[in-house]
Amino acid sequence: METAMMNLLLADELNEWDPFHIGGGSYDTEIADAIQAVHMLSDEMKLAERLQSIYEFSFEELIPFENCIIVAKKLLSIKNESSCAL
Template sequence: MRNKATDIVTKHINNWDPIYLLAGGAPDDEYEDEIEQIVEAVLKSKDEIEIAEAIRSIFEFSFTMDFDFDKCYIIAKSIWEELYLDEK
């Protein structure tokens, strides 16, 4: 489950590229530390709202800037659905 979660979170976070590091030429593993923390949260969360809160908190701490909850929720919902709902 962890490997699947890591793949899904990596895909969604890198596609989102919340502060455009990848678009600016940063390496593909630029968000690796944040992704590891988000995976931990995903595996412990009971719903996409908890994941969104974790994403927001993790990125705000890492990059000392505000992140919009609604944008975090969109990513969290995509992660939640792909990880938990697509397997049903």
């Protein structure tokens, strides 16, 4: 799978997450930062911490870490499936 397709899948997953229940399409900046983090990190705990930090910075509200772990696992699964296809 090419990087562009992987990024679309990651963006779809993050749009579905909607941690603050404000509707998909409301997180463009955070999604871009989160996708960059997925490319840079391979550890789910570190990715979860980064996700929590990205969204907290924008919304000044802390997402429960457990929720970030769940999403981090899904994102890394997409990343790992993508790299296996190469």
